[in-house]
Amino acid sequence: MIGVFLDRDGTIGGDGGGVHPLEFRLYEYSAKSINLLNRNGLKVYLFTNQSWIGMGKFTEQTFLQGCIELEKELEKDNAYLDGIYYCPHKPGDHCNCRKPQTTLLEKAKIDNDLDLNKCYIIGDRLSDMVSAESVGAKKVLVKTGRGLKTLKDLPSSTSAKFKINYVATMFLLLLNGF
Numbered sequence: 001m002i003g004v005f006l007d008r009d010g011t012i013g014g015d016g017g018g019v020h021p022l023e024f025r026l027y028e029y030s031a032k033s034i035n036l037l038n039r040n041g042l043k044v045y046l047f048t049n050q051s052w053i054g055m056g057k058f059t060e061q062t063f064l065q066g067c068i069e070l071e072k073e074l075e076k077d078n079a080y081l082d083g084i085y086y087c088p089h090k091p092g093d094h095c096n097c098r099k100p101q102t103t104l105l106e107k108a109k110i111d112n113d114l115d116l117n118k119c120y121i122i123g124d125r126l127s128d129m130v131s132a133e134s135v136g137a138k139k140v141l142v143k144t145g146r147g148l149k150t151l152k153d154l155p156s157s158t159s160a161k162f163k164i165n166y167v168a169t170m171f172l173l174l175l176n177g178f
């Protein structure tokens with residue numbers, strides 16, 4: 001099974017930073033793009049760090065309610081998520097699920113019988129790319145959100161001695177490559 005892991009903030013909507021779950025808005029092309037992935041037989045997962053839960057800015061319950069709202073928006077374009085994988089911790093918690101760590105990807109692999117080497121991880125941050133590299137998945141960097149900054153910082157990064165597989169202006173356009 002091939003999965004596409006989508007970062008949330010800065011990749012399918014929002015502005016790249018954290019946002020209250022009920023204020024999160026998809027980019028106008030995101031639902032149609034996810035629908036295209038659905039129709040092509042790819043599994044689609046949300047893959048997101050939600051450190052604001054750990055910081056007490058909102059509860060896990062509120063985050064999950066935001067996910068329900070997000071799924072309602074997707075439904076309007078017949079798009080859906082096959083799963084949601086998130087880390088609710090803040091950086092200082094020393095958990096093992098916060099990106100760039102790979103616990104969530106390993107869990108998704110077991111839950112869905114995925115071949116991670118054939119999966120895609122799409123995001124705007126270095127942490128997305130590092131997690132993809134760590135499990136041998138394909139790295140897709142979008143220029144939305146923090147993507148341009150990530151692209152600029154990449155050559156000098158010590159934790160990222162690898163090549164990005166695809167750099168896309170935005171989530172929508174890279175779909176031409178599928």
Ligand SMILES: [Zn+2]
Pocket residue numbers: 087088089095096097098
């Ligand atoms: Zn975590």
